[in-house]
Amino acid sequence: MSTTELVLARGTAVLAQGDISAPHIEYGQLAPMLLVFGVAIAGVLVEAFVGRTWRYSVQVPLAFLGLIGAFAWTCVLAYTDKPFHVAAEGALAVDGPTLFLQGTILVLALISLLLIAERGTKAHFAPQAAALPGSEAEQETMAAGITQTEVFPLMMFAVGGMLAFPASNDLLTMFVALEILSLPLYLLCGLARRRRLLSQEAAVKYFLLGAFSSAFFLYGVALLYGYAGSVRLSVIADQLSKNAGSETLLLAGAALLSVGLLFKLGAVPFHMWKPDVYQGAPTPITALMASCTLVSAFGALLRVYYVAFENLRWDWRPVMWGVAILTMVAGAIIAITQTDVKRLLAYSSIAHAGFLLTGVIATSRDGLSSTLFYLAAYGFTTIGAFAVITMVRDAGGEAGHLSRWAGLGKRSPVVAGVFAFFLLAFAGIPLTSGFTGKFAVFKAAIESGATPLVVVGVLSSAIAAFFYVRVIVVMFFSEPEADGPTVVAGPATAAAVALGLTATVVLGVLPQPMLDLAGQAATQMFVR
C-alpha cells in the first residue's frame, strides 16, 4: 500500500468512526471579541440593506453599542472570576493581561469612534473612496453631501482583530488576528477627505510594507513550527526548556517573527512606515492606530516573549536592548527636524515604543504590569492630542504645518493649553500620566538590572522634550499670523479631548487604582 493510500484509508476510517468532534468554544469568555465581530458583520449588512439617508444614524449607535457592550462584558469577565485559562481549544488565552488589554483597546476605540463619527463640514472621510481624487465623480459626491459610512464596519473589524491579537495563544491565530486588524486599517488610511493623494499614498505604503512584514511573520511561524512541531506558544516554551530541536530553526524563526511584531509597533529599524502613514491617514484613524494598534501589538509581543521565548531570554534580550536604544534615540532625534505636527507625533510615538520596550525587557511581573499601565496612559494622551489636531483647521483642512500653529495660545488659549498639557505628558513631566508610566517602566527596568538602558531612556526623554517644548514655543511665544487657522470643535471631538485630558490628569495625580488594576492583571502573568 502506498503512503497516499494509507493516509486516505486512515482518513476514511476516522471519518467513519465519527471521531472529529466540533471544537469546544467558550462563547461566554470570547463574547467581547465575538460581539465586536458580530457588529462589524451587521454593519456590512446595514451598508447593503439600509437606505443611504439612514445608514449613518444606524451605523453610529450600532458601533457605539457594540463597543460598550464588549467593554461591559470584559469588565464582567474580569470581576466575576479571575480568568486564567485557554479557550477555543487552546487557540485563545483568557487571562489577566488579555482582559486588561482588551478593556483598554475597547475604551480607546470608543474615544476614537467619537472622532470618526464627526460628519458634515467636520467629516474626515472621503464621501466615495472609489472616486479618483480631483475627478468629477468626486465633486458630485461632495456636492451631494454624502457621508461615508463604510468606515464603521471597517473599524469594527480592525478593533476585533486588535482584541484577538494579544489574546492569541498560538502563532497561527495570531497571524490571522494580525491580518484582520491590518487589512481594514490599510483601507481606512486611504479614505481621507482632504489631501487625498497623500492619503492614498499612505495606504499603499502601509499595505506594501505591512504585507511584507506579514510575510516575515508567517515565515517565522513556519520555522518555529519546524522547531517545535507546533504553533502553540506553550509547546514552543516546553521544547525550549527541554533544550531539544534545531537551534537554527529556533533562532531564525524567532528573529523573523520578531520582525513582524516589531514592525507593527514601529520599532526602529522597522519604523519607516509610521511617519508617512500617520501623516497621510485621516486623523481619527491615526488616533486609532497610535493608540489601539500600539496596545494590541505590544500585547502580542509581550505574550510571545513572556510565554514562548521566556527561556530564550538570554538570547533575545541583548537584541531587544539594541532595538530599544535605537528606537528611543532615533525617534527622539529625528523628531527634532519635523515640521508637520502629525509627523512629529508619529516620531514621538516611535520614541514611546522604545520606552515601552524597556518595560518588556524587564521580563518580570513589574515589567508586565508597568507596560500595561504605560500603554493605557499613552493611549489616552495620544488620542487626545490627535483630537486637538483635528480641531485646528485651515481652508484646506487640518493645519498640519507647525508654522501655522504660531500664536495659537493667543487665539484659542484653552485648546492650545490642552495641547501643551498633552505634550508635557508625552515629555513625562510629573503630575501627568506620562510621568507615571515612564516611572513605572523605568523602575521595572532598573529592578531587572537594565540601568544603562534607563540612562539612555532618560537622555532620549531629554532630547524628546526639546521638540515638545518647541511646539509649545510656537503656540505660546510666537505672534499669531493674520490668516491663521481657526479652531472648529464638534461636540464629539470636544468630548474625546475632554476624556483624554481627564485620563491624563487622573493617571498622573491619582494613578493608584489603575496601577492596582494593571498589577492585578499581571499577578499570574500569562496563561500557558
Next chain:
Amino acid sequence: MEDFPWLSVLIALPLLGALIVGLLPRGGDELVKRVALGVSLVVAVVAGVMASQFDTGGARFQFDETYWWIKQFGVHWAVGVDGVALTLVLLSVVLVPLVILASWNDADRSGGVDVPARRSVKTYFVLILALESMMIGVFAATDVFLFYVFFEAMLIPVYFIIGSYGGAQRSYAAVKFLLYSLFGGLIMLVAVIWLYPLSAKPASEGGLGQGTFLFSELSKLNIDPTTAKWLFVGFFIAFAIKAPMVPVHTWLPDAAGQSPAGALVLIVGVLDKVGTYGMLRFCLELFPGAANWATPVVLTLAVISIIYGAVLAIGQVDLKRLVAYTSISHFGFIVLGIFAMTSQGQSGAALYMVNHGFSTGALFLIVGFMIVRRRSARVDAYGGVQKEAPRLAGMFLVAGLSGLSLPGLAPFVSEFLVLTGTFTRYKVPALIATTGIILAAIYILWMYQRTMGGPPTEKVKGMADLSTREVWAVGPIIALIVVMGFFPQPVLNVINPSVEQTLSRVDKKDPAPTGNVAEIGARP
C-alpha cells in the same frame, strides 16, 4: 492645633488662590492683582503662625504628615520641615507678596525692551501663585519622589513666565532654562528610581526590606560605595544645574537677562536654592560616603564658581545679567560652606541661602524699577540716578552693599561663617574664595558708581523716584537685611540643630579650633 496639617494647607492655599484668580472674570485686572496679593499675604501669615510654633529643641522634622500616595511605587505624601527647610519656606512666602506688589504693572506693561504688550495679566499672577505652592512643596517634601515631583513641576510655571512675559529673546531663554533643568532632573530621576530597588532589598543586604522613598527611611540605607557614588553624581548634576554652578551655569544669565524682574527674584532667590538645599539634604545625607569622596571636586568647582562668576559680573553691561553672575559667585560660597563639612560652614551656608534670597531679591526688584522707568537694562543707559531718585539710589546702595557682605548687613554673617568654617578644614579653598569678596566690592561699587553716581545724564533727568507701592515692596526686604545683620542668632538657632544632624550623618566632627595643619591633613 497640634495636628493641624500646616504644610499641606500651605501648599494648597496658593494653588487654591491660583484657581480663584484664574476663574475671575476677564478684564478685571485690578481685582486679579488684589486677590493675588491677598492670597499671598494670607499664606505668609499662616506660615508665620506655623513658624512661631516650631520647637528648636524638638524633633528634627516638625509639622510632619505622612499618607500613602502611590502604594505600588512606595510613594508617600510626606511633608515636614527641619530648621533649614523652615527658613527656606519662610523666605518663599515672604518674597512672593513683595514680588506681586513689585510687579503690579509688569504684566500689562512691557517689562523689558521692545516686547509686545498684549499679554494676560491674569495668567501672570496665576503662574506666580502656582509657583509659590510648588516652592513650598519642594522644601517641605520629605519623600524623595514627592520632592522630585515638585522639583520638575516647578519648571513649567517658570518656563511660561519667562517665555510669555520676558524680553526680546524670551523664547530662547525659556527653552534653554527648561532644557537644562529637565536634563538635570531626568538624570536625577534615574538615581531616584534606583533608590527603590535598593530599599526593597532585605535588611541583610543593606536594604530596608520594603521599597520606599521616605527620606527618614532612606537615610538608614546602607548602600554599597560604588552604587552610592553613581547615585550621588545623579543627584548632584541636577542640583549643580539648578544652583547653578560652573560649568552648567550658562542658562542663568540668559534667563535672567530675559525674564521679568519680579519673577527673577523668585527664580534666583528661591528656585535656585533648591539646588543647594538638595545638596545639603539629599546628596550629603543619603550618600555620606560618596559626598566625602566627591568633596575635592565639588570644592574646586565651588571656588571656580566664586571667582569666575565675580569676574564675569564685573564685565557685564546688562544689569540683570550682572546680578545673575554675582549670584553664581554667591552660590559658589554656599556650596563651599556645605561641602566644607563643618558646622560653621554648613550653618553659614544655610543662612546664606536665606540672606542671598533677600539681598539679590532686593537688587533685582530695584533693577526692575529702573527698567520700568528707562526701558533699558544696560548699565550705560543710566548715570546720576541718585540726584533724580534718591530713595531708589539709597535702597539700591543698601542692597548692593549687602551683596558685597558689608558688616552689619545680613550676608556678612553668613559669608563670614562659611569662610571661617571652610578655613578650619580646607585652608587653600578658603583663601582663594576670600578674594571673591574683593571682587564683589569691585562689581557692586563700580555698578553703583556708573549708574547712580555722577551728574544725571540726559535720559535720566526727570526720572521718577520710588512710588509708595515700590517702597512697600522693597522696604521690608531692606529692613530684614539690616535686622538679620545685627540679630542673626534666632535664625541660626533654628538652623543649627538640623545642620548638626547632617554633619553627624556625614560622620564629620569639627576640627579642633587649635588644630595644626598636619592633624587636619591626617583626617580621612
